[in-house]
Amino acid sequence: MPFGRFWSSTIGKKVVMAVTGIVLVGYILAHVTANLLIFAGAAAIDAYAAKLRTLPLLLWGVRVVLLLSVVLHVVAAAQLAVRARAARPTSYRRFEPQASNATSRTMRWGGVALLLFLIYHILHFTTGQAHPAFVHLAPYHNVTTAFRVWWVAAIYIAAMVALAMHLYHGTWSMFQTLGIAHARVNVARRRLATIIAVLVPLGFVSVPIAVLVGLLR
Amino acid sequence: MTTLHLKLLVWRQAGPHAAGRFVRYDAPDLSPDMSFLEMLDVVNERLIAQGEEPIAFDHDCREGICGSCGLVINGVAHGPMRGTATCQLHLRSFRSGQEVVIEPWRAKAFPVVRDLIVDxxxxxxxxxxxxxxxxxxxxxxxxxxxxxxxxxxxxxxxxxxxxxxxxxxxxxxxxxxxxxxxxxxxxxxxxxxxxxxxxxxxxxxxxxxxxxxxxxxxxxxxxxxxxxxxxxxxxxxxxxxxxxxxxxxxxxxxxxxxxxx
Amino acid sequence: MELRARIPSGPLADKWDRHRFEMKLVNPANKRRYTVLVVGSGLAGASAAASLAELGYQVRCFCFQDSPRRAHSIAAQGGINAAKNYQNDGDSIWRLFYDTIKGGDFRAREANVYRLAQISVDIIDQCVAQGVPFAREYSGYLANRSFGGAQVSRTFYARGQTGQQLLLGAYQALCKEIARGTVVMHPRTEMLDLILVDGRCRGIVTRNLVTGEVLAHVADAVVLATGGYGNVFYLSTNARGSNVTATYRAWKRGAAFGNPCFTQIHPTCIPVSGDYQSKLTLMSESLRNDGRVWVPRQAGDHRAPHEIPEPERDYYLERKYPSFGNLSPRDIASRAAKEVCDEGRGVGPGGRGVFLDFADAIARLGRETIEERYGNLFEMYQRITDENPYRVPMRIYPAVHYTMGGLWVDYNLMSTIPGLHVLGEANFSDHGANRLGASALMQGLADGYFIIPVTIGDYLATTRLEKITTDHPEVRGAMEAVERRTSRLLSVRGSRTVDSFHRELGSLLWDKCGMARTAGGLTEALRRIPEIRAEFWENVTVPGSDAHLNQALEKANRVADYLEFAELMCRDALHREESCGGHFREEHQTPDGEASRDDDRFAYVAAWEYAGDGAEPVLHREPLVFENVQLAQRSYK
The missing domain is CATH 1.10.1060.10 (Alpha-helical ferredoxin)
Incomplete structure (x- = not known):
């Protein structure tokens, strides 16, 4: 089947979302691990940042893959959302969800929020336009100065709550979309989704919280 | 014998291209042993006796296997009893005095034919x-x-x-x-x-x-x-x-x- | 009218083969020039439509439901019989034939029943090939279960949903042909009349139930597979929409009606709980394998079942029929239940019910085993009655379930109108006066998959049919008759609802033409029915118009037919001065209360011919000749 036909089907788009989802989850796992280097001190994390600059092929390779993943993930989600909306032109006067939960029902708006956060985050810590005291290649400085401002820390913490919710349903859902579901694996994938959805955001928010309470200066 | 009194809010729509609306019906003197569709039968008998057109709804076997029936009852497809088609739902699942909102399946692919019947x-x-x-x-x-x-x-x-x-x-x-x-x-x-x-x-x-x-x-x-x-x-x-x-x-x-x- | 059964000559076992050879064939290239209409999409209709289309005929299929998958065959629970002898327990085509003809109390044709038993084995093969998920052994081989009226295990099943799975198999085959364009499906379309041109059936008149449009469809042959008429009783295990209209209108156009009084009352249904009751729910016959049927010994004993000590209980089936006990055949178990309730010993509200008690079985086998065997049935019972059958005995009562009578057909399944073929429950053919469990599915599929595709070819190949169009005067006439009747129903504007008439008719029939019948009762019914009918046409109210979906109008149309058809049933029951199978005349019983058949006078099919409104129908007799079986008294003592 040509990719065009595959992409035009609802399942095809969902598969694209699942595969790009795996890429993005893989990336944030690496990202959160690297972030924790900050607890090893300014030298460690600044050296890590500097090291990355010496590997331009890897750096740009990852960036291109990530950008492509985000674009595909968002475009597919948007198209499916438009389609789903059209599939129910008249809504119910009363609708009582029986199975879904806050995480699965907020995937779309939560996703939009995460996208906006992502743009801010890049302008903030990667390119620096949104950072008043940005210093190139000095992540320790950038992070600690940023999070001393309470509302910047609050934005990050709120975004990580959104990320937790997105990951809780998304990680579980990926397997379903890719056809990995069976009584035997269903328990395991639920557990995996829970672990990722709890640990990853926890790892991320540990930094602004540590700055706020004065653990990182 | 205890009886039940339900306040129905039912979607009425004259045809595929007509505008629909919710209509209130008072349904007193019901038995808890009635099935949900038997309750609608009773309401319809009363409507016909008053010269009004009955509420149209799909139904056939009334034993949960033909798949004809299907109503969204108080926001839940097939109503409050899990694993049960509308025809096998009984009024003992409801409280007397309760408002019951009854809507058809809603989807672009299921256009309304009349009232609660969809294609x-x-x-x-x-x-x-x-x-x-x-x-x-x-x-x-x-x-x-x-x-x-x-x-x-x-x-x-x-x-x-x-x-x-x-x-x-x-x-x-x-x-x-x-x-x-x-x-x-x-x-x-x-x-x-x-x-x-x-x-x-x-x-x-x-x-x-x-x-x-x-x-x-x-x-x-x-x-x-x-x-x-x-x-x-x-x-x-x-x-x-x-x-x-x-x-x-x-x-x-x-x-x-x-x-x- | 002449009844020509066209039973092939020769030994019983060779008749069908020989007949298939002798029949004329339609050249493959010519088949697409023929149009066949199939009315009904149950097991018989769907399988016929799909098989005819595969052969190359142009098929149009009609059903009143919104989808062909919803036909009432879907509700059959237990299973389907086939003489596969997979169990090595002595089964054979001959044994299935004999069980069926004996179970029918010797009121069916030998040749038809033998053919049914022969074809039974092909049906299972066909269904398995379609992917029907029959129950399997751990080895992967097909599993079988036992059923009433047989001493071998030959019933194939798919949980308690055998009818559903078989119908979905036929429906999917039908869908495949719809996608190929060889079948045009007309859902939500009801047949309201038959079109005859030069004495041959050339089409039908339908009403589109959504738009109200009345249309004529002309064709070269018509197949009716429209099911039974159990709903004439108002309360039955049939779906609400099941009706007699198609077959009754065919009768009025000249098709003989065979044995209309042969109706089956199933012993294990959930009793009526109130006036609002809209249908009765069957509990599978298999429950009687482990449940014990009883009532209190004393009339008027209203104690809770657990308060009634053992000596004050009457296990009446075990007492009266010690060798078959709780597994007595359907007609016998039903009558026995009626008897004890008539004596005032019935249980539950209204006193029309008997206990089906699993306490002994649970004590003996453990709750788990019972749950495994009947869990879904117990759940369904509890959902409907709100009583837990693991703790209190179930209450059951007989209910109308199936009609053995139907349009008379010859060996080719053609009615007395040339070109009109009738399949499945709609015809009278194979079950005599009582149908055995798991045989209805077998007959529907035998007729649809394997018989009609061959026999219809013989009709088409041997008949010269003029081209006609919908402008033909006969066509216009039939359409006008339908329109006149519809507007008449709408114009009465009286004060009683259709359902109130239907309930009145139903309770009269249940009383006078139900499980036990008497000349006095039937005469009374024949006097009352025209009165109810007259009031119907003066005082019924049908709101709305005929130009849109109007369920009250649909019902009115059907009930108007029941009000005429009921008379034919009672007339047939009155004339048959014997007891056989489901037809029990109180005047004709043995000293110990068993059915007493009269083979000398009544070993025939009663085929009734319409003789005009108000005129008495004419009785024709097709003698039943038994060359291969010995007529015997059924005894289950």
Whole structure:
């Protein structure tokens, strides 16, 4: 089947979302691990940042893959959302969800929020336009100065709550979309989704919280 | 004998192109042993006696197997009792004095015909697109010539229990027909007889499902809760897998065993 | 009218083969020039439509439901019989034939029943090839279960949903042909009349139930597969929409009606709970394998079942029929239940019920085993009655379930109108005066998959049919008759609802033409029915118009037919001065209360011919000749 036909089907788009989802989850796992280097001190994390600059092929390779993943993930989600909306032109006067939960029902708006956060985050810590005291290649400085401002820390913490919710349903859902579901694996994938959805955001928010309470200066 | 008094709020719509609206009906003196549809019968008898047109709703066997009936009752497809079609729901699941909102299945692919009746022809067209094994009458081998492992036969039967009522579509926030299509794909794909047409079947049925204007699956599981036969969304994962495999390998991607669930 | 059964000559076992050879064939290239209409999409209709289309005929199929998959065959629970002898327990085609003809109390044709038993084995093969998920052994081989009226295990099943799975198999085959364009499906379309041109059936008149449009469809042959008429009783296990209209209108156009009084009352249904009751729910016959049927010994004993000590209980089936006990055949078990309730010993509200008690079985086998065997049935019972059958005995009562009578057909399944073929429950053919469990599915599929595709070819190949169009005067006439009747129903504007008439008719029939019948009761019914009918046409109210979906109008149309058809049933029951199978005349019983058949006077099929409104129908007799079986008294003592 040509990719065009595959992409035009609802399942095809969902598969694209699942595969790009795996890429993005893989990336944030690496990202959160690297972030924790900050607890090893300014030298460690600044050296890590500097090291990355010496590997331009890897750096740009990852960036291109990530950008492509985000674009595909968002475009597919948007198209499916438009389609789903059209599939129910008249809504119910009363609708009582029986199975879904806050995480699965907020995937779309939560996703939009995460996208906006992502743009801010890049302008903030990667390119620096949104950072008043940005210093190139000095992540320790950038992070600690940023999070001393309470509302910047609050934005990050709120975004990580959104990320937790997105990951809780998304990680579980990926397997379903890719056809990995069976009584035997269903328990395991639920557990995996829970672990990722709890640990990853926890790892991320540990930094602004540590700055706020004065653990990182 | 205790009686029940319900306050109904019912969707009335004169025809496919007419504007619909909610109409209030008072329904006193009901027995808790009545089925939900018998309650509507009683309301309709009273309406007819007053010279009004009765509320139109689909129903036939009234034992939960034909799949004709289907109402969204207080925001839940087939009403408050899990694993139960509307016709098998009884009034003892309601409190006297309660307001009961009754709406038709709502989906672009299920246009309203009249009042609570919708056109579910889209489901038939999904089956016609490939939901079968092409076995011409006659000229087939002895029934015991093909062995089917018991677990596969049982899993196939679980999926084949679908009654085609459309509650999965009604309950899905995306009005997706994935559970319906996937149940048939799983039933036939689990049987050795269903293997030759398996890749073609999933491609054609999914394409038809999309063409009918159903939404996509977001894996949130409302459908399996609404399903009167409690068919698991695991069949949707199976459909996705079959679709992926058929898309990559096309007609060549045949799998020989229907073993995995 | 002449009844020509066209039973082939020769030994019983060779008749069908020989007949298939002798029949004329339609050249494959010519088949697409023929149009066949199939009315009904149940097991018989769907399988016929799909098989005819596969052969190359142009098929149009009609059903009143919104989808062909919803036909009432879907509700059959237990299973389907086939003489496969997979169990090596001595089964054979001959044994299935004999069980069926004996179970029918020797009121069916030998040749038809033998053919049914022969074809039974092909049906299972066909269904398995279609992917029907029959129950399997751990080895992967097909499983069987036992059923009433047989001493071998020959019933194939798919949990408690065998009818559903078989119908979905036929429906999917039908869908495949719809997709190929060889079948045009007309759902939500009801047949309201038959079109005859030069004495041959050439089409039907339908009403589109959504738009109200009345249309004529002309064709070369018509197949009716429209099911039974159990709903004439108002309360039955049939679906609400099941009706007699198609077959009754065919009768009025000249098709003989065979044995209309042969109706089956199923012993294990959930009792009526109130006036609002809209249908009765069957509990599978298999429950009687482990449940014990009883009532209190004393009339008027209203104690809770557990308060009634063992000596004060009457296990009446075990007492009266020690060798078959709780597994006595349907007609016998039903009558026995009626008897004890008539004596005032019935249980539950209204006193029309008997206990089906699993306490002994649970004590003996454990709750788990019972749950495994009947879990889904117990659940269904609890859902409907709100009583837990693991703790308190179930209450059951007989209910109308199936009609053995139907349009008379010859060996080719053609009615007395040339070109009109009738399949499945709609015809009278194979079950005599009582149908055995798991045989209805077998007959529907035998007729649809294997018989009609061959016999219709013989009709088409041997008949010269003029081209006609919908402008033909006969066509216009039939359409106008339908329209006149519809507007008449709408114009009465009286004060009673259709359902109130239907309920009145139903309770009269249940009383006078139900499980036990008397000349006095039937005469009374024949006097009352025209009165109810007259009031119907003066005082019924049908709101709305005929130009949109109007369920009250649909019902009115059907009930108007029941109000005429009921008379034919009672007339047939009155004339048959014997007791056989489901037809029990109180005047004709043995000293110990068993059915007493009269083979000398009544070993025939009663085929009734319509003789005009108000005129008495004419009785024709097709003698039943038994060359291969010995007529014997059925005894289950």
């Amino acid at each position: 579910r022809g889209a489901l038939d067209r999904i089956i016609a697109a490939g939901g079968y094994i092409s076995a011409r009458t006659g000229g087939v081998p002895d029934a015991n010539a093909v062995l089917v492992p018991k677990d596969d036969a049982d899993a196939a039967m679980d999926a084949a229990a679908c009654i085609g009522c459309g509650a999965c579509v009604a309950a899905c926030p995306n009005a997706s027909a994935s559970l319906f299509a996937a149940a048939k794909i799983a039933h036939l794909g689990l049987m050795p007889q269903g293997q030759p047409e398996r890749p073609e079947r999933v491609l054609r049925m999914v394409t038809q499902m999309d063409m009918e204007g159903f939404g996509n699956c977001t894996n949130i599981g409302e459908c399996q809760e609404a399903c009167p036969k409690l068919i698991s969304i695991d069949v949707i994962a199976r459909m996705n897998r079959d679709f992926l495999r058929a898309s990559m390998f096309g007609g060549e991607g045949r799998v020989t065993g229907g073993g995995e669930a």
